[in-house]
Amino acid sequence: MRRNALRHLAVTALLGSYACGGPKAEQRLDESPVGTQVVVERSDTNRPDWTLRLPEDRDGYKYFSGGEEGYTDYALGFRMAKAEALQELGERVLGIWSWLVQTSEVGGKSEIQGYGRTYQELVVKEIDSGKEERYYEKVATKTAYGVEYRYNTFVLLHISGDEYRRAQIRALEELGKRARRQGNSSLREFIDESIARLNEIEKKG
Secondary structure (H helix, E strand, O other), X not given: OHHHHHHHHHHHHHHHHOXXXXXXXXXXXXXXXXXXXXXXXXOOOOOOHHHOOOOOOEOOEEXXXXXXXXXXXXXXXXXXXXXXXXXXXXXXXHHHHHHHHHOOOOOOHHHHHOXXXXXXXXXXHHOOOEEEEEEEEEEEEEEOOEEEEEEEEEEEEEEEHHHHHHHHHHHHHHHHHHHHHHOOHHHHHHHHHHHHHHHHHHHHO
16 A cells, blocks of 8 residues: 555665764764765654554554655645545545445445445545644755755544544435435435444444
């Protein structure tokens, strides 16, 4: 996946040749070859484990992370990292839709599957991202013309299981309204079935 590829690139670059941050690290670039990179600033003393490995769901929360590297504007880097975390959330949601379709007893599955992206967008829109953790590293790179500074940014979203389920139900209800307006009986039947199934799963815990 793209997130994992970026994560591996970040890990390779950051852990392979970087020294400790600060003025001394920057001074090392004076005699270093072009292309040498050094972390000169961190938002935390220790790099969080979740920037390397996504935490398992626990304590009623689900976790989604995103990481981006090489941005001159760290605020933009964080926006892109959060967008990537939300994309990860969306991919998991799309997997739920596919499971609902595959195990459904309603006909017209090929047509219903086509609504997956709409469902995905609705769920992500309904989600309150709630608590999030952020981490960044400012990287100095020796170039032929001097030193260039860029940021590597990471975001971890904490989504409560209750909010996660409510967003799915609200998205299904919105799709149900559209199905009724369109007179799509197969989709409407599928939506009613899916809401009942998700509610039943929630009751079972």
